[in-house]
Amino acid sequence: MTRLTIMTRFTALLIAALLLAAPPLRAQAQCAQMNDFTRDETRQLMSLLVAPEADPLDQLFAFEDLMCSVSPVVRNMALKAGATSGSADVRSQILFRALSQQQIIRVELGEGRAGDGTAGEYSNRILNMPVEAVNDVAGCISFQPPGKATCNQTHHLMLMGPGIRVFNRMKMDSSRWYTLNGDMTYSFGDTIDGELSLKGAVYPATIRLF
Known part of the structure; x- marks a missing residue:
């Protein structure tokens, strides 16, 4: 050598x-x-x-x-x-x-229910949301570049008191975009939980913090 x-x-x-x-x-x-x-x-x-x-x-x-x-x-x-x-x-x-601190925020969806009582299409799925930008002052995490704004208006989560509000348009198949949205509340421990809507169904959702 x-x-x-x-x-x-x-x-x-x-x-x-x-x-x-x-x-x-x-x-x-x-x-x-x-x-x-x-x-x-x-x-x-x-x-x-x-x-x-x-x-x-x-x-x-x-x-x-x-x-x-x-x-x-x-x-x-x-x-x-x-x-x-x-x-x-x-x-x-x-x-x-x-x-x-996370590079990718992973949302774990549970068994969802649509308005007609049928099972949600995305039940028991994990959705990956890569973090693009963080604004500490606004308490916002953007999943797409925010440009000159403090927060991307259609791809973000926002700190709301003891929890967060998620609003993220996601491409769920080859051609269609759907909005994942809803509130999640944090009390103690290593997860935050709540309910999120996606494509006409509501899902119990969990994000692991550490």
């Missing part, structure tokens, strides 16, 4: 290692800077996040700090820990951050 081949392979391995260690671009975009917390700092922030007597605003700040950690493990732990917060406002922020 020549020296050039060895150096080429070493460089490729080094680049791969750096890419794996680097925070996702979306996490970097949502942070003024990424933080390399000490163990004690991480432990204190995590304790504040789960303390039942903590002020919700302090919990929210602790969560945001942890989500800007350089460690992907710490960021994932912050999402799971924050989901147990007693504050609906904190959980709402955790819901949005969990969704906005």
